[in-house]
Amino acid sequence: MKNKMGEYVFTDDVSYKEKLIKRLERSADRICELQDKLRDGVKNLTAIEFERLADEYHNENCRYDCIDSELKLLEKPSPEKKQKQRLRTRSRRQNINY
Numbered sequence: 001m002k003n004k005m006g007e008y009v010f011t012d013d014v015s016y017k018e019k020l021i022k023r024l025e026r027s028a029d030r031i032c033e034l035q036d037k038l039r040d041g042v043k044n045l046t047a048i049e050f051e052r053l054a055d056e057y058h059n060e061n062c063r064y065d066c067i068d069s070e071l072k073l074l075e076k077p078s079p080e081k082k083q084k085q086r087l088r089t090r091s092r093r094q095n096i097n098y
Helices: 014-040 047-075 079-095
Strands: none
């Protein structure tokens, strides 16, 4: 499977999920920092500095969304797993005698 960055990812790799979670936390912290800078510096910043901070904030939000959607894809069960589960429950139901 390819992630949004175009890299191949093996979904069974637990360390990759942990890395993504850490990246998501760092991104969330960075978003909070940028929000604080934007709120506090509205009167003190020049237009160019404010625009630069707004661009950084937008880019960080996009990065956060990409990481979040990738994590959701990794946590979502694959169709093969759902099919296996259906077959197991069907066979169990057939084995039950009332």
